[in-house]
Amino acid sequence: MKTDQLINLLSTNLEPVKRGETKRTLTWTILAGGLAAVCLMLATVGLRPGGGWFISGYLLLKLLFMLTLIGAGAALLAKLVSPGQDGRKLYTVILLAFLAVGSVGVCALVLAPPAARDQMMLGSQWVTCALCIPLFAIIPFSALIWALRNGAPTNLRRTGAVAGLVAGALGAVAYAFHCPDDSLPFIALWYGGMVALCALLGAMLGPRLLRW
């Protein structure tokens, strides 16, 4: 085939393109994915027993941590699906969020009496936490991959990693409404750790799932 033939084909009866659709799709995908994760939480582990979930300052802290990651991650994805853009500042935001939570967790642990440290790190349900966050992240992750495939990501590993991060953070938001464990080291270790794991899995799956 000659290239002129292809150009003919592509420019015959050209349709105008709607602007801003990629970003809108991403926003809706994140909202819908978050909602799906919350529904899955309600259907499986349920809200925190005793109804104490809405007054806990720890809940706000967990949400703040995760919403920072979701916000920065969403802004990054909007750049990553559009070739030739980069968003270095946003990586710094993500890194700082992890560093801040990590160092606060370590400080709290150091200041605590040695006998209480195990309880602070493991809480009462670390296994549930470690299982639920990735589990709740599956639907948001699939939805994000679908949305990103409509874009044009050129760095597939990085795009996959950020998609994993956002999905993991959405899973963690859902889990936070169940989570009975209120301690800073717990948040740093299990919330931070599991979301980072989701990002790692996303980085591994990205090149396979996002090719175009």
Added chain:
Amino acid sequence: MNVSTSELELRALMISGLDGDAAAHRTLLENLSSRLRGYFTGQLNRIGRGPVEAEDLVQGALMAIHTRRHTYDSAQLFTPWVYAIARYKFVDYLRREKASMRDLPIEDTKEMTSSDNSGHVESSLDLERLMAGLAPKVRKAIQAVKLDGLSVSEAAAQCGMSESNVKVTVHRGLKAMARLIRENRS
């Protein structure tokens, strides 16, 4: 023509094309095809591949630029967007060719000029074969709208579909063709 004028001109053409100006889109694609040819020929030269492969890559990149043009944000520069797509397509090509790369002759990298205008070279892609890879309904819509140049309403009447259905089908069909082009050599 210096770099910034070409950026301004290409960007203006791209934006008109996004608004539905077919002539601007055609001029843009023609202009880009010679730039892409220069880029891919240069890259392939180093690994001892010829003009046919370059033309395959040019066409794959044009197809990608066309089907992904909604990802161009008109507030951004246009040249980095195109370059990132071309580079991605080249890296993708290398990855898929990796297995056969080992037994490449390195010696015949001689008489390749850096000429951009070898538009007479045909790619290894065959339009009829690409079309044959599409579902019948999609093929019919693309034939009517993109090859026979019927208007969307005429095509809708001919294919027995609604107008919006024709538009969506053509759009999906082009994406499917882009995929077929990509898989051509693997």
